[in-house]
Amino acid sequence: xxxxxxxxxxxxxxxxxxxVGVKDLSLTVYKxxxxxxxxxxxxxxxxxxxxxxxxxxxxxxxxxxFGMDSHRDAxxxxxxxxxxxxxxxxxxxxxxxxxxxxxxxxxECDSSKKMVSLAERLELDLDRKTDELSKGNKLKVGIVQAxxxxxxxIIMDEPSGLDPLVQQExxxxxxxxxxxxxxxxxxxxxxxxxxxxxxxxxxxxxxQLVVVEDIQVLREKTGKVLEVEFSDxxxxxxLKLEGVSEIHQDNGRFILTIHENLDGVIxxxxxxxxxxxxxxxxxxxxxxxxxxxxxxxxKEVVHDAW
Amino acid sequence: MLGRIMYMEFxxxxxxxxxxxxxxxxxxxxxxxxxxxxxxxxxxQLEGANKVNLVLPNEQGGNITLSWEPLENATSYMILExxxxxxxxxxxTYLGKDTSITFKKDFEEKRYYAVMAVIDEASDPxxxxxxxxxxxxxxxxxxxxxxxxxxFTGGRSIxxxxxxxxxxxxxxxxxxxxxGLFIAHLSVSVIASDFENKRxxxxxxxxxxxxxxxxxxxxxxxxIALLIILIAIIGLAGGLASINALNEFSADxxxxxSISCLPFLMVIEAVGILTAVLFQKVRxxxxxxxTFVFANSFYTPLVAFPEALDG
Numbered sequence: 001x002x003x004x005x006x007x008x009x010x011x012x013x014x015x016x017x018x019x020v021g022v023k024d025l026s027l028t029v030y031k032x033x034x035x036x037x038x039x040x041x042x043x044x045x046x047x048x049x050x051x052x053x054x055x056x057x058x059x060x061x062x063x064x065x066f067g068m069d070s071h072r073d074a075x076x077x078x079x080x081x082x083x084x085x086x087x088x089x090x091x092x093x094x095x096x097x098x099x100x101x102x103x104x105x106x107x108e109c110d111s112s113k114k115m116v117s118l119a120e121r122l123e124l125d126l127d128r129k130t131d132e133l134s135k136g137n138k139l140k141v142g143i144v145q146a147x148x149x150x151x152x153x154i155i156m157d158e159p160s161g162l163d164p165l166v167q168q169e170x171x172x173x174x175x176x177x178x179x180x181x182x183x184x185x186x187x188x189x190x191x192x193x194x195x196x197x198x199x200x201x202x203x204x205x206x207x208q209l210v211v212v213e214d215i216q217v218l219r220e221k222t223g224k225v226l227e228v229e230f231s232d233x234x235x236x237x238x239l240k241l242e243g244v245s246e247i248h249q250d251n252g253r254f255i256l257t258i259h260e261n262l263d264g265v266i267x268x269x270x271x272x273x274x275x276x277x278x279x280x281x282x283x284x285x286x287x288x289x290x291x292x293x294x295x296x297x298x299k300e301v302v303h304d305a306w
Numbered sequence: 307m308l309g310r311i312m313y314m315e316f317x318x319x320x321x322x323x324x325x326x327x328x329x330x331x332x333x334x335x336x337x338x339x340x341x342x343x344x345x346x347x348x349x350x351q352l353e354g355a356n357k358v359n360l361v362l363p364n365e366q367g368g369n370i371t372l373s374w375e376p377l378e379n380a381t382s383y384m385i386l387e388x389x390x391x392x393x394x395x396x397x398x399t400y401l402g403k404d405t406s407i408t409f410k411k412d413f414e415e416k417r418y419y420a421v422m423a424v425i426d427e428a429s430d431p432x433x434x435x436x437x438x439x440x441x442x443x444x445x446x447x448x449x450x451x452x453x454x455x456x457x458f459t460g461g462r463s464i465x466x467x468x469x470x471x472x473x474x475x476x477x478x479x480x481x482x483x484x485x486g487l488f489i490a491h492l493s494v495s496v497i498a499s500d501f502e503n504k505r506x507x508x509x510x511x512x513x514x515x516x517x518x519x520x521x522x523x524x525x526x527x528x529x530i531a532l533l534i535i536l537i538a539i540i541g542l543a544g545g546l547a548s549i550n551a552l553n554e555f556s557a558d559x560x561x562x563x564s565i566s567c568l569p570f571l572m573v574i575e576a577v578g579i580l581t582a583v584l585f586q587k588v589r590x591x592x593x594x595x596x597t598f599v600f601a602n603s604f605y606t607p608l609v610a611f612p613e614a615l616d617g
Contacts, residue, residue, distance in 0.1 A: 050507070053510075053511060055506075055507055055511075074515075075514075075515050078511060078513045078514075083507070083511035085504070085508060085511070087504055088504050088505065088508050089505045091314065091318055092318065092503075093318055094314075094318060098317075102310065102314055103508070103512060105310050106310055106311075106509075106512040106513070107512050107513060108513075142508070145508065
């Protein structure tokens with residue numbers, strides 16, 4: 001079945017004078033998926049999102065959301081889009097409940113049941129004043145306002161800073177939204193948060209898209225990591241077998257990236273006395289670092305991360 | 307729903323509005339209370355002009371006789387002479403105990419003589435009155451015709467002895483600057499603070515167009531401007547009633563003279579909103595808008611003043 005594009009950019013460029021915000025970015029987010037948008041600070045994630053929502057002007061390129069032009073039909077698009085900005089303020093001196101109701105009324109939407117339900121699940125007190133909230137609680141208000149109006153597309157710009165239990169609940173909420181057919185575009189540099197919920201990931205660097213891939217495919221491409229520690233020194237060439245793409249040695253400890261032939265590698269390793277052995281998959285964090293390291297030929301960055 | 311942004315502005319900003327409203331009420335009602343004392347003081351000064359008598363000679367080169375009513379407790383009298391009513395370049399022509407002097411008229415131009423009584427060495431001399439060499443002229447009435455005053459009032463004849471004139475000078479003279487600065491401050495901050503406090507992204511992620519957002523903010527400012535004008539009218543009416551001067555005004559005149567300030571405040575609102583959108587910073591926007599308000603206060607003496615002089 002053909003996938004339906006919800007948000008699509010073609011050669012999107014946004015310049016800040018001579019400085020590149022985003023350059024030639026072409027990306028498609030499909031209906032019903034959760035896409036992670038990853039990159040370090042200053043990579044262009046927020047610029048991309050704000051341009052897509054017509055909060056700032058684009059320099060060149062095309063953006064269509066729900067088949068509509070993002071700038072010309074901005075108001076129509078916003079009726080179907082929820083947005084959590086990366087950095088935002090709340091109207092002061094009002095209760096959270098009043099503030100959220102105010103936003104619902106601007107959306108001409110009466111889904112206060114969902115608002116209350118989301119607040120309960122995220123442990124947000126609706127009767128507190130907005131200027132009394134901690135950073136984490138303020139983020140919860142932002143998350144609730146982005147999700148409460150049952151929008152078809154939800155865009156979240158770096159929703160990190162929740163405590164671990166609430167973070168888990170937040171991920172559950174996102175998965176539930178996805179099950180209901182919602183499309184979620186979520187940017188982050190806290191990769192562990194995104195890893196557990198995303199179907200696909202786009203990595204951006206210096207305003208340009210590095211890769212767009214399914215998380216599963218990405219992991220298969222990059223393989224698994226075998227870490228072995230021997231009691232005695234061994235010759236590294238003994239471990240250079242078919243299916244092993246990288247070997248990194250740190251005294252008696254070896255870190256191998258394996259795509260296939262795992263049993264052959266283990267047999268070769270078992271010829272020596274093994275002190276420790278562990279098999280891991282690359283976390284998104286390490287994948288992310290790996291992509292960067294490969295681009296900049298700094299492989300030690302990845303291994304140092306283990 | 308139309309008006310939601312306006313409602314939220316009032317809901318979050320009502321305290322500031324209330325404080326300013328009370329301030330305007332106190333100013334408008336309170337300033338009228340000064341009038342009776344001011345009128346009595348001015349009347350006393352004007353009567354002082356009658357206490358000095360200047361007799362001109364029938365022919366050029368004759369003697370001028372300047373006499374004045376003696377003042378109780380005066381130890382001596384001094385006379386200052388100047389060609390300007392302001393007396394800023396006056397020179398002392400007489401110091402003594404006489405209450406009448408005679409001197410030769412050997413000049414053509416108009417001159418002014420201020421007669422002052424010296425009570426003791428510790429206190430300042432007391433003005434008895436001012437006389438001029440121009441026949442049939444009252445220097446104090448001339449003072450009120452001075453271009454500095456007529457320019458300020460747009461060339462209209464306004465008497466400070468009447469409550470109407472007093473209100474025009476003392477209330478409306480400063481009211482529009484105070485109201486203008488308040489409106490300038492509000493109109494900039496209602497928008498620029500949304501940018502500065504990063505509230506704009508969430509606001510504009512709702513299906514609210516920029517046009518509607520700005521129009522609702524402009525609407526809020528218009529309602530506030532109207533409210534403070536009405537408060538000023540109520541304050542003035544209350545103040546006038548308290549000194550039994552309300553019957554000197556018609557309700558229409560009082561209302562229209564106050565409400566005529568609204569277009570001016572609306573222009574300030576528009577400038578404030580424009581600068582807030584352009585600069586997105588409260589301080590910068592306020593600097594520009596305040597400059598606009600003060601530039602208007604310079605406009606009056608710089609443009610209306612010469613026009614009055616030409617008239």
